[in-house]
Amino acid sequence: MKIATWNVNGVRARLDFIKLWLESRQPDLVGFQELKVADEDFPFDEFRALGFDVEIHAQKGWNGVAILSRQPIAVETRGLPGEEDLGARLITARVGDLSFTTVYVPNGKDTDHDDFPAKLTWLASLANHWQASRSADEAAVLCGDFNVVPQPIDSWRGSAGDGRVFHTPEERAGFTVLTGLGLFDLFREQHPDDPSFSWWDYRGGAFHRGHGLRIDFLLGTASVRDRVREVWIDRDFRKKQDGLTASDHAPVIAELD
DNA sequence: ATGTCGGAATTATTCCGA
Numbered sequence: 105m106k107i108a109t110w111n112v113n114g115v116r117a118r119l120d121f122i123k124l125w126l127e128s129r130q131p132d133l134v135g136f137q138e139l140k141v142a143d144e145d146f147p148f149d150e151f152r153a154l155g156f157d158v159e160i161h162a163q164k165g166w167n168g169v170a171i172l173s174r175q176p177i178a179v180e181t182r183g184l185p186g187e188e189d190l191g192a193r194l195i196t197a198r199v200g201d202l203s204f205t206t207v208y209v210p211n212g213k214d215t216d217h218d219d220f221p222a223k224l225t226w227l228a229s230l231a232n233h234w235q236a237s238r239s240a241d242e243a244a245v246l247c248g249d250f251n252v253v254p255q256p257i258d259s260w261r262g263s264a265g266d267g268r269v270f271h272t273p274e275e276r277a278g279f280t281v282l283t284g285l286g287l288f289d290l291f292r293e294q295h296p297d298d299p300s301f302s303w304w305d306y307r308g309g310a311f312h313r314g315h316g317l318r319i320d321f322l323l324g325t326a327s328v329r330d331r332v333r334e335v336w337i338d339r340d341f342r343k344k345q346d347g348l349t350a351s352d353h354a355p356v357i358a359e360l361d
Numbered sequence: 362a363t364g365t366c367g368g369a370a371t372t373a374t375t376c377c378g379a
Contacts, residue, residue: 113379114367138379140368165368166378211379251379305379306365352366352379 105132105360108338109206109247109322111303111353114140115170119147121348125341126154129357132174133199135206137249138351139168146170159197167191169206169248173199181205181237187229190222194230196237202328203238207248214269223251227278231285238325240286246323249303249353252279254289257299258318270317287323290358294335302337303353311342320356331360 108131112118115136122136139146142164151158151172161182162168169192171177181196184207196205207230212223238244252275256263265271283289291300301316310316322335335358342354 117367138367213378305363308362308364310365349366 107133108355108357109135110355111137111249113138113351124345134172135247136170137208161192161195163192169195175200187226203244205246209251211251231281243327244325249320260315288329290322291335300337306352322358333359
């Protein structure tokens with residue numbers, strides 16, 4: 105089966121582009137972030153018409169996460185417990201034999217902004233919630249936009265980026281707590297030395313200049329990691345398609361046995 | 362050039378967040 109994560113940057117503005125991607129890549133199970141739509145305005149029928157079950161946790165204007173699946177979705181949790189004030193950023197469901205969670209981690213804005221410590225707290229809450237609700241021996245995926253650059257190789261700035269927002273020791277430590285709970289970064293497991301990115305700023309021609317970051321991850325427990333056949337970042341879908349504007353994030357896809 | 366997007370608030374223009 106093919107699983108994926110993708111920050112779509114507005115599900116309504118991106119709808120035709122997303123459909124092109126679904127038709128082209130034929131994923132089985134997908135986490136979307138940044139829906140930017142109220143629950144009642146989400147285009148459920150558009151995805152159902154393509155053969156997907158779909159469940160969301162959303163809010164008007166920004167944030168919002170969704171799960172699309174060819175198999176039925178049984179939602180377990182909407183919202184990160186205790187962190188609801190920071191917006192609609194987590195949804196967990198059971199899909200077949202898999203526990204599937206997708207998250208949109210707060211951006212943090214800058215290291216001296218009030219949102220920055222809130223981001224660190226949110227990450228710590230996510231780790232606590234994961235530890236309390238999952239076991240390391242189950243088949244579980246935690247995917248999404250983490251807004252953290254785990255290592256210098258994941259930034260176009262390399263180690264020169266260390267200390268900037270997304271690249272701080274505190275954010276990296278928050279991410280390391282998650283991987284310490286038995287979650288493996290599936291792309292990095294498969295490609296230890298690949299300096300690929302998943303996000304490029306719309307501004308300043310960042311994509312064409314190679315100014316990107318790898319901040320979107322498919323994390324999986326050991327049993328998921330052992331099923332991985334291939335993982336890739338779908339860079340082509342960061343480009344315009346049929347005149348349609350892309351998200352500023354590329355999808356990340358894994359093929360599982 | 363902090364140079365682009367998407368959405369909200371408000372009525373085509375400005376703001377906010379990313």
